[in-house]
Structure formats: structure tokens, C-alpha cells
Amino acid sequence: MTTSVGTPPTLDLGPAVGLSCRECGHQVPLAAEFACAECFGPLEVAYEFGAVRREDIESGPRSIWRYRRLLPVPSDVDRHPNTDPGCTRLVRADRLAAELGVRSLWIKDDTGNPTHSFKDRVVAVALAAARTLGFTVLACPSTGNLANAVAAAAARAGWESVVLIPSSLERAKVLTTAVYEGALIAVDGTYDDVNRLATELAAEHEDWAFVNVNVRPYYAEGSKTLGFEVAEQLGWRLPGQVVVPVASGSQLTKVDKAFRELGQLGLVEPTPYRVFGAQATGCAPVSAAFKAGQDVVAPVRPSTIARSLAIGAPADGPYVLDTVRRTGGAVEDVTDEEVVDGIRLLARTEGIFAETAGGVTVATAKKLIETGQLDPDAETVLLITGDGLKTLDAVADQVGPRATVPPSAAAVRAALTS
Ligand SMILES: Cc1ncc(COP(=O)(O)O)c(C=O)c1O
């Protein structure tokens, strides 16, 4: 767990002491770098954690900053303007559990974040690190939720933002980004085209922090807070199984990293857990590789209503495969029809309206249970990472008023019994 990079850190990014290559272990000082100079592998934050006690966390702010001792952010992070996401609710889902036939089920409801998705977590950490690294503009290529989170965080911090999205994005996600009045550019192309463009622009504009490109190592660590919160909210223990939606795959690998770090630091018993990935069949490169027993993830051209998960060439795909295989989990995928059924099932049973990514998670959990891959007797957590109000089109032609009636009690009664 403790990693020494030889060079003392010159920046205050809390317990972070450097960056280390996930492939070859090559280490570099803390900087806005994301690819290893030796092998082009992805760089990851390396830490020297001090002693961290549960009480230190429990007495901290009601936001992800309660975990700052485990994140690459300065010790005074909560004194700077940020969106301060996190501490979303973990709810028991007994009615959904009964429908799915599982014994103990929880929903981690990340629709409760400031811009209604888990992306506020990663952006908050990226902004804090970018500030320390000397950036002044917050930028990203996005499948939608990240666009919301970056535009809002930049507005709050008084930074400029540059947000690139595929022009095919849902109208709600475009409007809920544009309202913050940063620079929003729609690009005619897929997310993967937009991502390539961002990498090119990041190399040319030294003051632009592309949260998921040149400051990706810091950004990605923000997803650990989902895992930290689940464990803390369960009373400092790990669940037996967790189901996570997969786009680039970063979130899934970081939830696993969070569980491992908590165990290594003695904050939880390091009990075994299994990590499952969820994709839409119309963009399921990681699921396809998992099922074929392959280590490489062949890129696909996405075609699914789950646009937030529509990344055809997922950067962390191979690490998702490593994680699910190491923990005894799996990756599964579901059709767009099943995604809509998943959204409706969660809404009907638990009163939680998720976006398409949440539909993917619920429907995948159902399929994993039906195919015997998920243990119905193990305590299970589903990560619901985005809000249904952003993807209304998914359900628009399936739900609506039962009837339109004149303002008379008899007409209402007639409609209710018809
Ligand atoms: C709502 C939602 N859930 C999950 C994900 C997947 O995140 P990752 O790229 O870390 O796999 C995304 C990505 O955009 C998302 O918008």
C-alpha cells in the first residue's frame, strides 16, 4: 500500500506522493500526467497513508471530504469553493429484493449529488487537484453527466470551462450543462471521437485541465468515495457483492480499490466481496471480452439508449476484467428494452427514478440472478449513479396518466375502475 517514489512531493495533495504506472510500476512525481513515459500504460496516484481512524472520518464534513486523508487533495480542500458532493443515501431495497429473489439488497442512490450523478465526486477531486497543479480552466469530453458536473463545478469555483459532447446527446443533458454558461461545444461524432479530440486539445492548451484526460489519475480516485461510503454506511463493513455500471470502467475499478484500501488500513475487516460490471448490449465491449475469456477489449461502435455508458473503447476495460475475475464477479449486458424495464422496476418498487445507466444496473442484476451468477443469499449493493430526469425519453412513450378526465369525482372513480 505504501509507495515511495524516491522524490519528495513538492505539492500538497494530501497523502498522494507521486504517480505510478499500472503496467510497469514506473514512478514519477505528482504532475498533470496520465500516461507512462516508459510503456504508455495509465498512471495511477501513489500514496503514503498515515494512520486513519474511523473517528477522523466520522467527525469530518458531510461530503466526500470526510475521506480526504485517502484522496489526492490538499488538507484544506474543504476551504475552497467546490460542489462538495457525496454522503448520498444508502437505502434498503426490500421490495426490489423480493421481486428479484435476493435476501439482502441495498441501493446506493447517487442521484442525490449536486448535479444528480456520481460524476460530481470525480470532478470535485479533479478540481481540487487541478487547482493545486496550477490549472485555471476545467474541461472534459463527456457522455453527458460529466458535462453537467464539470460545468457546475467550474461555475462554482469561478473557473472557465470547456465541455465537449457528442451532438447526439439527450436534450436534458445538453440543457443542464449549458445553463451554467461555460463553453459547451457539440461535436458531430461519437464519444470516442470527442475523446480523441480532447486528448489533442489537452496537449495544445497547457492551462486546460481535462478532468478525465490529463488529470485522469486524480479524477479517477474520486470514484473511491462511493466504495468508502457504502462501507461506512453499512457500519464499517464490506458488502458481499456490488453491481457497477461500466462505461470507461474507471468507477468499477475504483470501488474495488476503495474496498481494498479500507481493509489494508484496518478500517473494515477485509472480508471477500465480488464485483460485477453492467453494460448495455448496444455497447458491451467489456462484457463481450469477459464472456469470450479474453484479456483485451475490442472496440465497438455504440448504439444504445444508455448514452451515458456509450464508450466503445473503454480506457479501463482490461482492468475491469482483472477486477471481476480476481473477485469472482462477472460482466453482463442487457438490451435497451431490459434497460427501460429496469428503470421502471426500480421506480415501482423503491420510488427511485434512475437514468438509463441505473436501468442497466438493475436489469443486469436481475439477469445475473436469473443466470445464477449473483448469489441471492449474499448481501448485495447496486450503484445507481444517475437521475432519471436527465433521460426522460427512455420512458416517455411507456408511462403517463391512466386517463384524462373532466374535474368530477365520478369521472376519477370511473377511470380508476376501468
Ligand atoms: C450515470 C453514469 N454511471 C456510470 C458511468 C460509468 O463510469 P465509468 O466511465 O467510470 O465507467 C457513467 C459514465 O459516464 C455515468 O454517466
Ligand SMILES: [Zn+2]
Ligand atoms: Zn509503464
